[in-house]
Amino acid sequence: MPPMLFVNNIEVVYHPYILVLKGISIKVPEGSIVAVLGPNGAGKTTLLKAISGLIKLDRGRVTKGEIRFRGTPIQNRDPDIVSRMGIIYVAEGRRIFKELTVEENIEAVSYAWGSGDPDLVYKYFPRLRARRKSRAGYLSGGEQQMLAIGLALLAQPRLLMLDEPSLGLAPKIVNEVYESVKRLHEEEGTTILLAEQNARKALEIADYGYIIENGKIVIEGEAEKLRSDKDVQEFYLGLKKAEGVSYRRAKWYRRKKRWV
Amino acid sequence: MVVLTAQTAAVNTFQALVMGLVFAALGLGFNIVYRVSKSINLAHPTLVLLAAYTALVVSTRLGAGMAVAVAAAAAVGAAAGAALEVLIARPLRGRPPIALIAATLGAYYVFKALAKMIAGDMWTTASLPLPTFTARFGPVVVDASDLLALGLAGGLVAAVAALHRYTRLGVAMRAVAEDPYGAAAYGLPVRMLTMLSWAIAGAAGGVAAVALAAKTGVEPSLEVYVIEALAASLLAGLDSIAGIVLGGLVLGLVYQYSNFLLGTILPGFGEAAAFTLMLFVLLVKPYGIFGTERIERV
Numbered sequence: 001m002p003p004m005l006f007v008n009n010i011e012v013v014y015h016p017y018i019l020v021l022k023g024i025s026i027k028v029p030e031g032s033i034v035a036v037l038g039p040n041g042a043g044k045t046t047l048l049k050a051i052s053g054l055i056k057l058d059r060g061r062v063t064k065g066e067i068r069f070r071g072t073p074i075q076n077r078d079p080d081i082v083s084r085m086g087i088i089y090v091a092e093g094r095r096i097f098k099e100l101t102v103e104e105n106i107e108a109v110s111y112a113w114g115s116g117d118p119d120l121v122y123k124y125f126p127r128l129r130a131r132r133k134s135r136a137g138y139l140s141g142g143e144q145q146m147l148a149i150g151l152a153l154l155a156q157p158r159l160l161m162l163d164e165p166s167l168g169l170a171p172k173i174v175n176e177v178y179e180s181v182k183r184l185h186e187e188e189g190t191t192i193l194l195a196e197q198n199a200r201k202a203l204e205i206a207d208y209g210y211i212i213e214n215g216k217i218v219i220e221g222e223a224e225k226l227r228s229d230k231d232v233q234e235f236y237l238g239l240k241k242a243e244g245v246s247y248r249r250a251k252w253y254r255r256k257k258r259w260v
Numbered sequence: 261m262v263v264l265t266a267q268t269a270a271v272n273t274f275q276a277l278v279m280g281l282v283f284a285a286l287g288l289g290f291n292i293v294y295r296v297s298k299s300i301n302l303a304h305p306t307l308v309l310l311a312a313y314t315a316l317v318v319s320t321r322l323g324a325g326m327a328v329a330v331a332a333a334a335a336v337g338a339a340a341g342a343a344l345e346v347l348i349a350r351p352l353r354g355r356p357p358i359a360l361i362a363a364t365l366g367a368y369y370v371f372k373a374l375a376k377m378i379a380g381d382m383w384t385t386a387s388l389p390l391p392t393f394t395a396r397f398g399p400v401v402v403d404a405s406d407l408l409a410l411g412l413a414g415g416l417v418a419a420v421a422a423l424h425r426y427t428r429l430g431v432a433m434r435a436v437a438e439d440p441y442g443a444a445a446y447g448l449p450v451r452m453l454t455m456l457s458w459a460i461a462g463a464a465g466g467v468a469a470v471a472l473a474a475k476t477g478v479e480p481s482l483e484v485y486v487i488e489a490l491a492a493s494l495l496a497g498l499d500s501i502a503g504i505v506l507g508g509l510v511l512g513l514v515y516q517y518s519n520f521l522l523g524t525i526l527p528g529f530g531e532a533a534a535f536t537l538m539l540f541v542l543l544v545k546p547y548g549i550f551g552t553e554r555i556e557r558v
């Protein structure tokens with residue numbers, strides 16, 4: 001069976017000339033959690049925006065390759081059409097409507113989907129219930145991230161794309177957010193594509209992972225395998241070997257990267 | 261020299277209240293458009309002019325009732341607003357606001373020409389056919405034009421405020437106004453809601469046009485009042501809807517009393533006072549008194 005989402009060797013160009021993604025391919029099977037990892041500026045956000053169509057608003061384009069969702073090509077479609085198909089993107093930096101109250105945020109998104117049971121949001125993020133009358137801009141960072149994910153749930157997404165949900169949050173709050181994400185994956189059966197710098201956290205819940213650098217995939221594999229991979233441990237999980245990092249090893253890694 | 265007595269004060273304050281609400285209703289269109297497109301719609305004044313002549317033609321030439329005239333003015337206003345969005349605002353989305361401001365200035369003259377076409381040989385000063393009716397409250401005489409202006413302007417502002425606050429559609433329009441990009445990601449029909457906002461702004465201009473025409477009559481230079489109402493919008497803060505009532509009332513008082521007290525010495529100072537007020541507001545509070553302070557958490 002083909003994967004739910006199949007990104008096949010795409011290139012993305014911004015502002016006619018700036019090449020950001022250089023031939024990336026990923027697969028997201030239905031019912032899985034797939035993590036896209038990598039440092040700042042690697043192209044994780046661009047990949048997610050290319051899938052959601054939001055690059056169009058940044059004057060970007062997929063110039064090569066294709067993106068298929070359940071067999072239908074979706075590259076360079078308008079973002080509202082892509083979201084209608086069930087792909088919901090939760091942007092980094094907690095994109096919520098800050099001037100509106102929590103309740104009004106939920107109402108606004110419910111308008112788009114005709115349904116909208118606020119209890120669905122409060123079920124996974126119970127903290128928000130107590131704050132439903134406050135303006136979203138005054139919520140804590142963690143609560144804003146929870147609201148952003150909660151709003152996406154109202155669309156009953158088939159594929160939920162989360163961009164750096166841990167960004168700028170205290171470790172305890174990160175754990176809480178990830179607990180909720182894992183729970184909604186299990187209880188709602190939502191397929192999740194997760195972009196993260198926090199590789200350790202992402203690989204805790206992911207089934208499969210891709211590591212991107214400079215717009216290319218350098219390593220990919222089962223989450224278990226990546227967690228035990230020496231390079232990944234050293235460069236992304238921050239686990240230091242007792243003997244320290246030798247220059248030779250680092251060089252070997254770079255050389256390897258170039259060939260992958 | 262004009263003397264202010266308790267009697268003239270009562271009369272003038274009442275008229276200031278009526279004109280204040282009319283100014284608020286006229287300014288509403290600027291605010292609604294500013295919220296979704298972050299730009300000032302300079303075509304709004306002649307959109308109001310177009311709607312006013314529509315109401316005049318429908319009520320005199322066709323002999324329809326006032327309710328039909330209001331509906332026709334609102335419909336023409338809504339169509340004109342929607343057309344502005346589709347033909348001008350949408351293609352210019354993502355460009356600097358100044359591009360849209362300049363483009364709406366072009367539409368200003370298009371609407372003025374359309375108004376002239378609709379008016380035909382009625383392109384003169386005329387008044388709406390209103391029933392003769394007067395009521396007296398102490399020194400204050402209230403006639404049909406006051407009641408119509410108060411009812412339409414007050415009802416309009418209340419209706420638009422309620423729409424934005426209490427309905428899902430209105431809340432969704434506020435969401436789109438705040439962050440169209442985020443709204444698109446969550447699946448909100450951004451284009452439809454933006455167009456609807458412009459259409460509502462146009463319809464509000466149409467209803468306000470009848471309220472204004474009831475007080476001032478219809479004339480080829482009616483749009484001047486709407487340019488003055490921009491001062492009420494700025495006073496309120498362009499993105500505040502509730503604040504516009506206060507902005508309108510302040511403008512109404514300034515307008516009425518500067519005309520009354522200084523009119524004999526400095527004819528036409530009422531208009532100048534409105535713009536002086538606008539200038540002052542822009543100098544002291546560039547975002548208006550009720551303009552949204554952006555929430556920033558550190």
